[in-house]
Amino acid sequence: MSKVPHEAITVGVAGALLGGVTGRIVGFPVLGTAIGALSGAVSGARRMYDWKSTRGIGAFVLDHTWALATTTASVVAIGVNSATGARIDEPLTTRQNRMTYEKGLVLRRGFAVTFGYVVNGAADRDGTLGERRRKLVTHHEDQHVWQARMFGPIYPVVYAGWFAIGSIVATVRWLVAGRKTKLIDDVDATAYYRNPFEWHAYSCDDNWPPHGVDATKVWAQPFRGSSRTPSTPR
Structure with a gap:
């Protein structure tokens, strides 16, 4: 039996337990x-x-215990990606404690999105996966992978809750201010970019304030204590 199927069986049994x-x-x-x-x-x-690392072993244990809810989202994303023929990027997946797809299930064109340990949309809009997009995975999206592991079932609740409340707040402010700006920009700034999880991830990617975003509408400083190095080997 080849090495890959053997690992699939062993890890599958351990995951089931x-x-x-x-x-x-x-x-x-x-x-x-x-x-x-x-x-x-x-x-x-x-x-x-x-x-071979305690980080990798810890990632597996967390994914199949405390973070099982977000791992469920990972399994769904893998199923959708498999059905649509999305391609995995091997260097960004093998022994990296995450699974990275060049395209796959995304919510917004040009934006990568992470479900549990699955990163979708790593490639740019033109389909290329250059150095900048790889850094996006290793420095930004990998933070979301570990946020999901560390916060477990709390993570999607807080993330979605912030987005929902932030959208309402931004819309009310937009109406009160006389609708002088684009509503989508105000919603993005409050519901998405000000989200603590995104603030942290963008800061770890040395991208705060985010490129193309009005700096006056987001947090003034990068997330305190954010790392400037990837959390896993590149």
């Missing part, structure tokens, strides 16, 4: 086992986790 235990705790043992098995098998087949 961890996912099953986590699922039992929250009342969904069968679902937890299934998600853990699927996630483990696919990530194992892609040799995603860096088993």
Whole structure:
């Protein structure tokens, strides 16, 4: 048996065990086992986790326990990407503790988006994956991968909640100010760029304030304590 299938089986079984235990705790043992098995098998087949480092082992354990909810989103994204023929970027995936697709399931053209440990839309609008876009993955999107792992089920709730409330606040301000600016720009500034998770990720990418964004509408300074180096080997 080749090395890749062997890892897929081993990690799939381990993922099923961890996912099953986590699922039992929250009342969904069968679902937890299934998600853990699927996630483990696919990530194992892609040799995603860096088993030689404590960071890689920790990533696997977190993905199939505390962060099982966001890992569920990863499995869904992988399914959609597989159905649409999206291509994985191997150098940004193999032993990087994340799975990176050149295109895949994205919510906004030109913007990469991360679901759990799956990064979609790494390539630029013209389909190229140059140095700048690779840095976007290693310095920005990788922060989202670890945010999801560390905050677990809290992460999507806080992220979505901030976006929803921020959109309402921005819209009210826009109306009160007499609709003198573009509503989409005001919503982006408040609901997206001011989101603490995005603020942190953009700062780690040495991109604060973000290029092309009105600096007066976002946080004045980069996120305090943000790292200027990628959190995983490039």
